[in-house]
Structure formats: C-alpha cells, structure tokens
Amino acid sequence: MSTNTQKVLIIQDASKELCNVSIIDALRSLSLRPGAKVKLLGIIQAFRTVHRFYPLRCGIGSKSRLHSSATINKKREDIKQEVQQMTDEYSRCALIARICKQAETLKVEFDIAVEAGSLKEVSVEYAKNFGATHLILPRNLKKNKKYFMDNLSCAIYRMKIDSSLETVRGVEAAEVSVLSSGTHFNPENCEQREETFEISLCSVCMNRRAGIGVQTRDFTYAELNLATNGFSQENLLPILGKKIYRGQLNDLQKIMIREHPFKTIKEKDFKTEVQILGKVRHENVAMLLGSFSKGTHRLLIYEFVCNGSLSKHLSDKSRALTWERRLNIANGTAKGLEYLHGKQIYGSVRPSNILVTHDYQPLLSYFGLARSQYEDLDQSSETRLLKTFEYLPPEYEGTGLDLSKADVYSFGVVLLELITGRKTIGDTDGQSFLRWARPSLRQKKYMELIDPAVQDSVDIYQLYWIVRVADKCLSWNPNSRPSINKLVKDLECIVNHCGAEDFSLTESELMAAMSS
Template sequence: MSCFPCCMSEEKINKKSLKKSIQEYEDTKKLASFANISFKSDSSRRRYISEEISKIGKGNISAQIFTYRELNVATKNFNSEFLLGEGGFGRVYKGHIQSKNQDVAVKQLDRNGFQGNREFLVEVLMLSLLHDSNLVNLVGYCCDGDQRILVYEYMPNGSLEDHLLELAPNKKPLDWSTRMKIAVGAARGLEYLHETANPPVIYRDFKASNILLDEDFNPKLSDFGLAKLGPTGDKTHVSTRVMGTYGYCAPEYALTGQLTTKSDVYSFGVVFLEVITGRRVIDKSRPSEEQNLVTWAQPLFKDKRKFTLMADPLLDGKYPLKGLYQALAVAAMCLQEEDSTRPLISDVVTALEYLSADKSDEGEQNT
C-alpha cells in the first residue's frame, strides 16, 4: 500500500546492523540493574546515561541530545497552552525546534512517577535502534539534572484513543476504511518488532493511547518504556514482572508473568475490538455484564446473527457487512485464551491488508 513505503535494499542493510546492535544490547545485561544504580551527582547520572547509550548503541544512535534550556525554549517554558496530553508518565507538550525548523512532541517524564531511569534508557535505545514507518521517530532526549525528557516527531492527529474512545463533540467519528487502515498499520508495527527485529521485541503496552496518528491518519506505535527483548534460542518465553494496562494484558501473562509475542497479539485483539465496537475495554459506566469488553463479546462471537450488534453505533451502519464479519473473526482469533492458538502477527497483517483493500460493499447500510 502506498501509505507504507518500504525500501528493500535499505531494509536488508538496516536489518543486519539492527540484529548486531540489539544482540549486543541483549548481551550487556546492563538494563536489569540500571534502576538500582545510585549517583553521587547529577553530572555523573547524565554522563552514565550518555555513556551507556553510546556503548550499547555502537554508533547507531541517531537521537540528538538536547539541553533542558533548548526544550524550555521549544515549548515556551513548558506552557500549558501547548499541553497535548497527560498520564501516569508525565506530560506531553507540543514544541518547535528552531534549529531543525521542526514541530515536535516533548514528553517530560514525572520525576516521581513510575517511568524511571531504566525505562527512560530502554525507550531511547529501542527507538534509536528500531526504525520503521509504523514506529514513532525519536528526535532526541534530555537528561539534564533530574529531568528525563523524550522528544518525538509531532503527530498532528493525536492518538487513536482521541478519535475512538474519547471523541470530542466537534470531532467526526472515524469511518470504517480509516479504522481498518489504522488497524493494519498498527499490526505492521508489531510485525516489524516481532519478525524483523532480532531478537524479537515484545511491545507489552499495546493500547489505543499508544497508537499515534499523522496528518493522513497513518498510525505509529509510541511509548517503548515497557518493551522487552523476546525469547532467544530454545526459550519459549520471557519471565518478567507483570506490567502494562489492565484489560489489555494476555491472560497467561497476567497469571504467570510469562511473556511471548503472542501476548502482544492478544493486546492487538483487544484494541481491534475497540476499533470495531467503539467501546473501551473496561468501562464502568456500562451495565455490569458489559463493563469488560472481551467478556461481553465472547458469547456474541459465536452467533453470526449478532455481529451487527457489535459494530460501533457511530458508524451509522456505514460499513461492509462482509468486512465486519471478517474483522470480528480476526479479533476473535487474536483473543483466544490459549496463546498457542492465536495467529502470528504476520498472519493478522495479511488478513487485515485484504480487509482494508476490499471495498466491494463498503458504505452498505445495515439495519
């Protein structure tokens, strides 16, 4: 598809250096102890972070190092008028880097929040070593004093959540074809992480608020602070502390802490169901039997006659009936309880590419 360009010769070169860099990153084992390191001074912390990024990145880190003063100027003293969003991680501001003549999103991490030095380092490394049209581009970072700031390319249409789950009264709901376009692009982002990166990268925090949209509603995955390198050799999973957002976590990961790429496939299924239904995965404002989206959907998956009940009412019946059936079938496969029965993300991409390309009965009114 024209909105997802790919240069094969460049990809082969990048894949080789990517594999080497990420393998060296895996071998260092530095990240596991990073959060426990104490620093005598701010300058030693800055120096340590810069040295680690330089050492682990092996010269492949393209992100620029900004001073706090530069980012203060870019955001006009972190002016609330430029606030794009706020969460448990901190605040995101729109900024403008004069030297690059570039609009950016500046994420100032909460100094007392969850996302500490380790997550900051992971984010810088992951987004510096991984490059794909469906991953947000890291422009640079700042670690002056106790400031931890990440600078991304600016995505003018905000997040998928803004257009799907928190729709402002003056905003038009997403039409069916745009929803499928976003779904296939987000799936391609996961496909790159799972099948191009070596070792594979498990995203671990796939949700609507982490899918950002450019001016043409092309999606890019953002926020890699929780990403983990996947199993290598004969290992089947990575054991780790359960992190992520309630409702999106795969059941086996939530129960055992055992993480695989199929955990991301489950999370994709949750978001895809949100895309189809316009419902949030956990919504306490609904009747008790409808508060958990997956629990509500499971019995409906078994009865084709009820599929139209699952379409977002804001679509106003304007969707291809066959497309709705196929989309719900893909979501149901991703949401299988057993991880071994879920499809690979590459199979999901194939199915969604077919769905987004098929316009045979789009716009059909369903009653």
C-alpha cells in the first residue's frame, strides 16, 4: 500500500439519520486525489436498545434509550445481531448506492463498516487501525473534540448541521502533530491552507463553495471547453465590460472563467500572479482555482458564485436587496478587502467585482496584484467606466498613490451606492453621482439619500452611522480616510447597533461649518 494514499474515515452514529448529501459534499470539500480510500463507519453504542418506531435507519431517524435490564452476555448477542442487521441495511441502502456512485466519479474507493461500543473510543481505535489521514466526526461529538485531538494525529473535521465541515485540526496542524510524536508523515498528503473558514452552502440553490484545501492547477483547453459546452453563448455571463463564462467540471464543481484583463501580460508574470492569488483563502473572497495559458490566451478560473454581481442587483433596483442585506454586504466586503490588503492586493473595489450568493454573502472577485489594478489601469477598458462612477480617488492621476487609502475611497463610493441605490443621470438631475450626493452629506439630509426601495425598513440609527462612515471614506485628503482595519471595526459595530468609534467631524461637516 502506498504511503501517499489519502484515507478518510467518516464516523456515523448508527442511531442517527444518514444523509448522503452531507457525505458527498464532505468528500468534495476535501479535494481527494484519485485512489483515495474512504470508509463510512457506523457505530452502534453498545448499551443502547434501538426501538424501531421508524423503518430503515438509512435515511430515516430512529429513537434509542439506555438499556437497563439485559445481562451483559445477552446484550453481547443482541449487539452482534444489531451489527449484522445494520451492515445489511447499509449494503441495501439507496443512499449508500448514491455515495458509491459519486465516489466512482471522484475516482476514490468507498467502503462501509459497522462496529459497536463507545462512540468516541471506537472512532479513535478504528482510525488508528485504518491509518486515517482525515477523520470526519458527526455533529453530536462536538464536546469530545479535545479527546480526539489528544488521541489522534490526523486531520479532524466535524459535520455541522448545515452539512458543512468545521475544521477541528487542519492538515498542516496534523503534520506538526505527527512530527512531534515521532510518527512518519509524508508531506505529499498535506494540502496547503492559509486560512480556515466555514465552507458555506447556499440555502437557495445549494451551491457549495470550493474546499479550502483546493490547490490551484493548470487547466487544459479541453477541460474548459467541455465545462462550458464549447464556450457557448448560453454560458456567457451578462457582466458589462467583461467576458466571463460559467462552467461545470467533471467532479460537479462549478466555475467561472475570465480572460485576464491585460492581454499583454507576459507568461512569466502571469504564472507568478496566479501562484500568489491562488493562495488567497477567505470567506469573503472568491477562490482562484487555476489558470490556462497558451500563446496569447490567459484565462483565470474562479469558483462560481451563484447570484451574480452587486452591480447587477443595484442596476435592476432589486427589492431583494433589503437594508439588512445591504449592511451585511458592506460588512463582508470590508472584511474581504482587509484580508486582501494584508496580502498586498489592491484595486478590486467596485460593484461588478463584488459577487453575492442567494443568501447575499459577498465575495470579492476578479482581484489582481497592485500593478495590474492601478499602475496598469490605463491599459484597461474599464477605466472609462470607473471614472464615470467615480470609483477612482481624486489623487489617482497624481503621484504617491496610497493603494490602501485609494481602495477605501472606492469602497466609500460602493457604500454610498448601497445606501442610495444605483442612480442614473436622470435621478441626479444630470450631475455625476458624487456631485449629486455631496450636498446632502454636508447638510446631513440623510433621508434624501436613502434608496426609496428600503426607505420604510431602514434603521435610522444605522443610517446615521453608515452615512458618516461613507463620508469619511470619500474624503479628498487620503490621510482623512479611515484605515481599512478601522473601517472593518466601524461597520461591525454598526451592524450590531453599537455605533462607531470615531466621533470627529467628517470632511463634509467641516466644509458645511466653514460655509455657515
């Protein structure tokens, strides 16, 4: 047996409902290599009697109570029969059959086993004997995480109620644990993880984010051609100024394919950029899954985000964009931006680059390195659009651009769009967006700014603070704008109704005071 083989042990409390969707999603999120071995271990707790008020437990729950009357010897016979019966049920189960079929698609081996005893003790013993590299625990073992950490050195996850995986100990931490214990460990088994976060599942379309352990790779043209049905028009996303296709890979992973915005980028620079961006992992940032490069063609492959861009929702005057959702989009976007700035990645702040799920979780996408977002912006066809909506800061065409403060300014424009709704020239009496908005900011006519679509549901307290934050971001002087870290703290406070830390006058308020 190769020491490189990934071995995944999934623990199932045999008295609980079996959900094939959870197991399939778990397998996909771990990004298993072909040839990996997966085993589902159903554990019957040794001193419980199962009452069959319900039929087959494979898909339908069963009830159990502590057994108090049988002798130990009799109970052993009962347990033996129960193990055999559960093994037979699993082998005939339609849900198990579906998991097997998905395992074939993923090119991994799948098997089942049934044991009896203490849930946590049997899990640990079996994991050691199986040589598990990954252990997935049921959600009812939440209180026993320390026990598994102390007794096992493999990567450990816990299934949550929404079928996502909580990382108890990631693969990198598992490597450290194994090395410290003197056990042999092969680094090829270790996925690279810079961040750990909950893998979200869209509650509407059930689209699942890519697993956080996914590594970027080089895609072939044949793969991308097949995924997009020959780059058909029906898979071309309606995003102004961009050519982006959606697709689906053989493992059912949904993707977005975008041409690199700067076609003159050299192959070496493109590969370097992909290598850096491929390490970006955050709950509010769309993952770069890989790339394709041949001749003059430079394609970036991202995870698919199911509900389009914020720009689309603003332009469509979507009533689904409630006040609460607008605040959450602002808050999540700021967190994603803070993370990108920590990686020295700037210039991604505009509504067309903020994608949302049907749950209105925002993910920054189509981001790039600083040189390809600001320094090379004049090469991009987006420059005219950015100037039209004034996302670029006033100091853009000057010298000594502070990239972080420039992004904060752009975020301020996005924030103002969330507050007011996307305005047309007709809405602003022929004025530019910011020229129309600034007088209301100076005069504190906040209710004149609010989008009529949410006017009846807006929280006045939150409106007051969110407008002040936007006004701060839009300061002409970069030094007067908040840092991205402070911006995140202020928005978090506003969402949670605790105000913001800075009570100083905004630039608009100072101008109003000077003119009065």
